Amino acid sequence: MIYLYVILAGLWMALNDQYTLGGFIFGLGLAILVISLLRSINVATPPLSPGRILKGVQLVGYFLWELVLANIRVVPEVFRPTSELRPAIVAIPLSLTEESQIALLANLVSLTPGTLSLHVSEDRSQLYVHVLRLPEEGPAAVVRDIKQGFERRIMEVFAA
């Protein structure tokens, strides 16, 4: 837990370009304040292990790659005649159960162009996603892409 305070203090110094003892102490004070305010939010964090860090790096790499690909794929949509657009809202059945992991999946889906998280069902079993262009194969293709892409990789990061 200590390293979180040090990281936040380090971020504070980086933002202010003040790599001094005073800057570090002030950053540490802010970190203690912020963490005490957020203490009530409980996020399940499994202990770090080399394998988990590797999977995390792979997830970030996959996300950045998808971000570039999806941006390029969305370009033609902007110039397509309105009558050729195929937007839809698709239900993705979730295999993830942890709330923080579902939130991570929803955010990654939202960040990737062409898909936008709209809603999570009350029982946390479905993620509803607005897609800019429904593939010809129908909603199943969207479900497959998200489950085998982001969801599988998130599971691998948090797997015990």
Place this chain on the structure above:
Amino acid sequence: MSPREIVVVALAGMGTVFNLLSVVGLLRMPDLYMRMQATTKATTLGLLLVMAALSVHFAQPGETVKAVLVILFLFLTQPIAAHMIARAGYRTDVPLWAGSVTDELAAAESASRIEDPSGL
């Protein structure tokens, strides 16, 4: 131009193009949800490229750390904002464009309304 300047211009240029495309999308898309897609998405890669151009231009550790932090904060806040705006739109019955292919959320919601007559 030095090689570094070429890299800076290329990164900043590509970033600007993606941001420009998102504005074109904002003007052209027919409903709230598609406009949210256009404005919030292309700008993430656009800003990432502009910030990369900045850190190459200044080529100093402090500036690079700041650029990375800007990207990180955007990636933390942007999807939540987009999700909340789109969800609020859906909750307040902002209509989907008539050409939308399917709405599986509406199907699920009307099914649950039939099971639960209280309407919650």
